[in-house]
Amino acid sequence: MKILIIEDEFLIARRIERMCREILGPILSEISCIGNLADAKVYLETNKLDLVMLDLNLNGEDGLRILQQFAAESFHTIIVSAQKEKAVDAFDYGVVDFVSKPFEKERLKLALDRAGSTIDMGTKQLKFLSVKSKGTLKIIAIAHVAFFRGSDIYSEIHLESGEYFLHDKTLEQLSQLLSHSFLRIHKSYLVSIAQFECFLNKAGGRNFLRLKNGTELPIGRTRYPTIKDKLGLNR
Structure with missing residues (x-):
């Protein structure tokens, strides 16, 4: 599995990376971290990914722009954000889960399980x-x-x-x-x-x-x- 973390807070990005490595083990083949929208767009245009883990506030820029621009791509997206009020908009663009900050390892594991399986997503439907x-x-x-x-x-x-x-x-x-x-x-x-x-x-x-x-x-x-x-x- 190839993962990109888009998160502007360095310590949070490294925490997500460490947890992903612990949870996924040998399933994880590659993981990268990017802290701004412009570099993230370039990376997404030039790399094939399985999963993106996205913050919605990137130095004041709206992470939803990534969802809108790259919703045609094959990767799944998990939102990791404190902006709970944007959850409905995010699910409209087909994210598989919304992990609210602060979060524990067990919650991140559930999100990764959902991304890698066909777990029933309840009423959270792509629009x-x-x-x-x-x-x-x-x-x-x-x-x-x-x-x-x-x-x-x-x-x-x-x-x-x-x-x-x-x-x-x-x-x-x-x-x-x-x-x-x-x-x-x-x-x-x-x-x-x-x-x-x-x-x-x-x-x-x-x-x-x-x-x-x-x-x-x-x-x-x-x-x-x-x-x-x-x-x-x-x-």
């Missing part, structure tokens, strides 16, 4: 994704997404309007962040529950799900009973 389109950053509301399609190490975001964009998060990562509003119907598809219209049974025992915009997507054979149950169609 926006950012994508890079034609050299600019575009913010997409999750409410306008019909489905995601896996494409190698990327995902395609398909909007209800028919537009689609590439995103650097995998389907597995998106499933973790959207566990209550989307269903994994196939190894290659993650579908908005709100966009569901009906099931289709076709020749050869193949099952499909039709969305409100008319799109038909295949359902994995082993997933069909579970999906019907989650949509309340077995009751």
Whole structure:
């Protein structure tokens, strides 16, 4: 696991680094610390990471700008901050946890466990994704997404309007962040529950799900009973 700590207080940054090394052990392959927004942006643009641990007050600069600019990247983010009032805004951009300062090792361990697994995130749901389109950053509301399609190490975001964009998060990562509003119907598809219209049974025992915009997507054979149950169609 490769981690970047973005924290302007040297002693806190080193404490987080030490705890990460103790908690993760050999799983941790690389960890770096940066104390300002400008250097953090350069590092994020030139390095592939698994996790960012981010303070929201960086010498008076707003750490949320990192979330907004890099929400299209594949890494997960844990906020470590005393600014509890910004927790709601942070979760809107898909952070996996918000660790309030001051914190203990056990609390940091829980956050790291959440980042490395598919632990249920309760009501903390992703509301926006950012994508890079034609050299600019575009913010997409999750409410306008019909489905995601896996494409190698990327995902395609398909909007209800028919537009689609590439995103650097995998389907597995998106499933973790959207566990209550989307269903994994196939190894290659993650579908908005709100966009569901009906099931289709076709020749050869193949099952499909039709969305409100008319799109038909295949359902994995082993997933069909579970999906019907989650949509309340077995009751």
